[in-house]
Amino acid sequence: KVAYGILVQLRLEEMLQGNQLAAAARQQLHSFYTEIGLPQTLDDLGLGNITLAELRQAAEVACRENSDIHHLPFPVTPEQLMAAMVSTTTPVGDSQIKNIPSLGELGELRELG
Template identity: 35%
Template sequence: MIAIARACRQSGAVTYSGGTSTIAAFSLARACLDTLLTEGESALQDVNQGITSSAVKHIVEANIYLSSIGFESGGLAAAHAIHNGLTLHEGCRNVLHGEKVAFATIVQLVLEKASDEEIAQIIDFYKRIGLPVTLKELGITSSEIDKLMVVAEASCSQDSPMKNLPFEGQPMDVLEAILVTDKREQ
């Protein structure tokens, strides 16, 4: 998504292909987000009805091609670092990778102090297509701070993509952003 590519571009992060984020990667991230926002909801409805529409084909292209090339040439940041931390919480062990990254993308936007408009746009989209926007929707029904702190600390480990933010992400900041994200939609 564009927030991840933007963070890597601003920080000068080294990508998985060994260079720094490219103009093309940023453009692919923008195209991926635009495709998801404009066609995601109708594609989901079509899939649920067993219809292979152009919207479905575009979403498949966005999810497989645009996001893959974008990640290799653009990099990963806080959203994937937080996903990695969430895998340690027993409440969301059965939650899909994309669902954890979706929630963590909102957390990254909060960490970056993105505009309320940008955050609201993503949350509204997630709600329409059924992606999690709260800890409870991730399967975390208890907001025990010590367990969430484990998530935050793991998110900021030495080799974590958290280092690709244009500022230093600290565990307390991540914990606070997780709690703020969760409270936005309660």
């Protein structure tokens, strides 16, 4: 869980701040995590069938007022957190939120799967 959480945080830094160091670190961690078998996606955590509503609920809990997520040096909304959670394996260079599937598209993908 911690390994995946690190990827999510790096993805947030990459998406919200355009942080290329975070992007490079995420790419390096992908290789390392693959070598030692650490989780990199929701599916790897056994959450491949999570619904959009469940993901939103988790993101809202994580973004509550007293949450540790507010120790990050930038604000994070539940929608931004959801986008980061589903894009931990996005190739480096796709760092803008515009490249992340919309929540509607995520719902459509869930319905197709």
